Amino acid sequence: MRLEDIIIKENKKVAHDTYLLSFVSSDMAKEILPGQFLEIKVGEGLNNLLRLPISIHDVIDDTIYMLYKVIGNGTKDLTEYKTGAKISALGPLGNGFPKLEGEKEVLLVAGGIGYGPFPLVIRNNNNYKLFYGVSTKNEIAKDTTFKLENDKVNVATVDGSEGHKGFVTDILEEYILKNGEKDKIIFSCGPEIMMKKVAQIANKYNIESYLSLEEYMACGIGACVGCVKKIKNSEKKEGWEYKKVCKDGPIFKGDEVIWE
Ligand SMILES: Cc1cc2nc3c(=O)[nH]c(=O)nc-3n(C[C@H](O)[C@H](O)[C@H](O)COP(=O)(O)OP(=O)(O)OC[C@H]3O[C@@H](n4cnc5c(N)ncnc54)[C@H](O)[C@@H]3O)c2cc1C
Ligand code: FES
Numbered sequence: 001m002r003l004e005d006i007i008i009k010e011n012k013k014v015a016h017d018t019y020l021l022s023f024v025s026s027d028m029a030k031e032i033l034p035g036q037f038l039e040i041k042v043g044e045g046l047n048n049l050l051r052l053p054i055s056i057h058d059v060i061d062d063t064i065y066m067l068y069k070v071i072g073n074g075t076k077d078l079t080e081y082k083t084g085a086k087i088s089a090l091g092p093l094g095n096g097f098p099k100l101e102g103e104k105e106v107l108l109v110a111g112g113i114g115y116g117p118f119p120l121v122i123r124n125n126n127n128y129k130l131f132y133g134v135s136t137k138n139e140i141a142k143d144t145t146f147k148l149e150n151d152k153v154n155v156a157t158v159d160g161s162e163g164h165k166g167f168v169t170d171i172l173e174e175y176i177l178k179n180g181e182k183d184k185i186i187f188s189c190g191p192e193i194m195m196k197k198v199a200q201i202a203n204k205y206n207i208e209s210y211l212s213l214e215e216y217m218a219c220g221i222g223a224c225v226g227c228v229k230k231i232k233n234s235e236k237k238e239g240w241e242y243k244k245v246c247k248d249g250p251i252f253k254g255d256e257v258i259w260e
Helices: 026-031 074-077 118-121 169-179 192-204
Strands: 002-015 018-024 039-040 052-055 058-060 063-067 088-093 105-111 128-134 152-159 184-189 208-213 228-232 241-245 251-253
Touching: 002 026, 026 063, 026 088, 026 184, 039 063, 052 063, 052 074, 058 118, 063 074, 063 088, 063 169, 105 152, 105 169, 105 192, 118 128, 118 184, 128 169, 169 192
Parallel strands: 105 128, 105 184, 128 152, 184 208
Antiparallel strands: 002 018, 002 088, 018 063, 039 052, 039 088, 058 063, 208 251, 228 241
């Protein structure tokens, strides 16, 4: 983990309210695992006190990419940073997705900006299928470091403007029904309601799954206990324990998450 002042290489709009930011750091690039994130400090003042957690989208040579969606003040201010601007970044943080062993096909299930971490997973593993769900087609980040036009990519839009009309979990389950559940593993990132459904599908077909959970974070390094989630643990009296999303996660096994 490093604390660096990074210099922005590019910060460009790639879809509705969605931007791709890149910078060069050979030290960070060497350390990053797929599914890890950075905590970045955007702006000054009371509106921007906390750092923002943003997943690492991709790493190409020494260049690190992040895909982000405008939500509130921090991400809105981030869009104003141009090439050459300086920003403080802490990371890489978090555990990352597990290393894939053997011949398993990885089913990547992304909801909206939850697509963020997957190009780096794909760069390390060609045996994948990507299921990418958004509300409407102008939210699809088609052309970042990864080009979506590819027969391993399946898109779902809620309004039917592109791909399957409906939810991304529909096309995930259809694929499993058609191709069987053998030798498959699921990685997912997106809204909690979607990941809960992904975990149910994974349990139904007995497929191992890993979910990247989102939680409000203050410190990002395990010091403030501000980001806890209930995770099953049969050795505890209650059958569960609180785990820190920033340090123990953000990625947890789908069958261990307790949804509230
Ligand atoms: C592990 C992890 C990875 C993430 N990866 C991405 C990504 O790749 N791309 C992306 O666009 N977004 C990602 N997010 C969500 C992103 O952090 C929030 O959208 C962002 O912090 C919103 O900040 P804001 O100031 O624009 O909004 P505001 O709502 O004004 O946020 C105020 C503060 O609350 C905190 N906060 C707000 N929303 C969240 C949230 N959902 N999760 C955690 N903290 C939050 C931030 O610290 C922020 O400073 C990720 C979140 C987590 C936990
Ligand atoms: S954000 Fe402080 S412990 Fe996780």
